[in-house]
Amino acid sequence: MDVSALPGFYAIAAAEPGRPALIDADGTRTSYGELLALVNQVSHGLRARGLRTGDVVAGVLPNGIDQVTMVMATWQIGLYYVPINWHLTASEVAYILDDCDAKVVVTDPGHAVPGGEIGTAGLAEGQPTGAPAERTAGALMWYTSGTTGVPKGVQRPLPGAAPEDVVPLLVWFLGEVVDLAPGEETHLVTSPMYHSAPCAHTQFALHLGHTVVIAPKFDPEAILQLIERHRVSNAMMVPTMFHRMLRLPEEIRRRYDVSSLRQVVHTAAACPVTVKQQIMDWWGPVLYEYYGSTESTIAFSVKPHDWLARPGTVGRPAPMFEAKIFDDKGVELPPGEPGLVHVKSAMGSFEYRKDPAKTAASMLGDWYAPGDIGFMDDDGYLFLCDRRTDLIVSGGVNIYPAEIEAALLDHPAVADVAVIGVPDEEWGHTVVALVQPGDGVTPGSALTAELLAHCGPRIARFKHPRVVEYRSELPRTPTGKLSRSKVRESYLAAAGNTSSSE
Known part of the structure; x- marks a missing residue:
């Protein structure tokens, strides 16, 4: 079935329940229909716990079906979902749970927290598999890393619309930025979903009707094996992964067929030009890059051929974004002059949860500063220099x-x-x-x-x-x-x- 006309995961799963949705780290396979049934049960279970639109749910979960289910269940009943890094200490987890006012916490046996639900089974038990009533889109809320202080939740207003009304804009945006489209594709998850980009790309993949393959962990040769075995067409990685891939002996690199790859998206850290060039020499022109932050989302993006023409750039402003470079006094700088990168988005604002002062301090009028120093060339392509704090x-x-x-x-x-x-x-x-x-x-x-x-x-x-x-x-x-x-x-x-x- 052509799913390009269907508005997202929930509609795709209802129309084509046998479509492969998830291949978990242990090899377990779940269809779109099976995943939707579980998602609906958990949605009903959360409502049965008394949660209503705008309430917060947290998850201290490894990658797997429970994490995916929590993302998709909260997203259809108007809840904020906070994925928490399970490497944090007990006191760090407790701080986030207290700050976000989570009414339900889902964990697994290896990462249990006081009062947490172990897995999604308890929420799903005895609940109907049909869609919940009064569906409205929720949102993910991410806690910043806290390198300059305690972590703060980055909270956006809820859309106030049904999920199916929100998805078309996401699909259009992804198509413009990284050429992803609905269809018979396979997405590889290589990083923990408690980080924003891996989690978002997993959710996007399901809205596009793709099959999601979850790697048990990042191991360079194992990743190549998964790409060949499942004919992976798109993935999200980070520059250190590329660096480790390139350290594989040549005979191992040549052993695996990676010709199925069409989009490998990278973000999160600067990628040395030579590393990116060597990966594209190996995999072909498939590396798509975007730059932003938890607060700004995808603010700049660059496709493979544009990057090859301007090595080192992180791209031009993404659709619906504007960008300017200011000096420390708030004066706009001309092309070629390094200064503080500022962005403005028509996609909506954000606030730091419970911290209006921090929210205000991060803004210059309507412009947000991610904290990086860079310059734009005459064509509007951004080149980063470094973090201001570094x-x-x-x-x-x-x-x-x-x-x-x-x-x-x-x-x-x-x-x-x-x-x-x-x-x-x-x-x-x-x-x-x-x-x-x-x-x-x-x-x-x-x-x-x-x-x-x-x-x-x-x-x-x-x-x-x-x-x-x-x-x-x-x-x-x-x-x-x-x-x-x-x-x-x-x-x-x-x-x-x-x-x-x-």
Whole structure:
């Protein structure tokens, strides 16, 4: 059946119940009809618990059918759903549950919290499989990572319309940004759904009638196996995944057929130009990139051929978005001048839950600042420099850590790297590179000399690290984000107690 005329998951599942919906991490298969029946039962179960439009439900769940069910059940009965990172401590989880006023919490046996429902079975038990009455679209509410303070919920007004009235705009937007369309496609989930982009793409895939395949975890060769086995056509990944893929031996890379891939969307962190170029040399021109934040959603996007024509760009403003670059005084800057990126969207506003002051502080009139420094060229393509909070000022000169990291990551001996600025009485900051060597690579003065020589033709001398140290691992989230503030704090705490400086 052609599902292109059907407005989203609920209508597709009703019209074609046998359509494959989900292949879970353990291989269990669920059809659209089976998934809709469970989603409807859980929706009825939540209503039976007394939840009404605008109430909040939270989930501390790994990727799998329970997480998918909670997203789709809350979304059709006007609830806010808060997916919570199950790696957080008990006190961190408790803070979010208290702040969001969750009336129901769903967990699994491995991540139980006080008062939580274990799985969706209890909510679904004894409930009808038919659609609930008075259906109205809900929303996902994400808690920011809290790198500059305690996490805050990013809350948007509910649409006030039936899910089927909201879906067409989402489908159109996805088509414009990343060329995704309804049909017989397969989407691969590679990252935890407690992060916004992986969760959103899973939901989008179901609204498009695609089959969702959930990877048990990210393992480079296992991902290639899944792509070949299920003829995966689209996926969402992050740059660190590409970096790990490229570290596979050539004979393993050639072993698997990835010709089914048409859209591999990446976001969450800057992708070094050479890494992206090598992946497209391998997979073809299939990498779609977008840039935004939890608050701004997808603000900029770039398709493969446009990126190849302008390597390094994160794209032009997405449909319904405007963008400007301002200096610290709120003065708009011309093309080519780096400053603070600001965006404005016709798709709706947001607020930080219970924090109007923080909401107001993040805005410049109607413009929101994601916190990145960048510039736009004459054609409106954005090029990012770095996070404002990670900027290094050495000798009065601005230095962007991401640029140095990209240069070092281009060396085959480097598995991962974090560049930070460390206070220096003379220079203001000293550039320090913390390097995670690749497997079988011996750290030491010889490697340090080799890395600095490698930087020579790639970045200006004043940007070169003054100090290179080695780490067995660097703290990245599953979506590839590196908190340089945490790395910096750890480094400073150990200062004077380490002999690993080269």
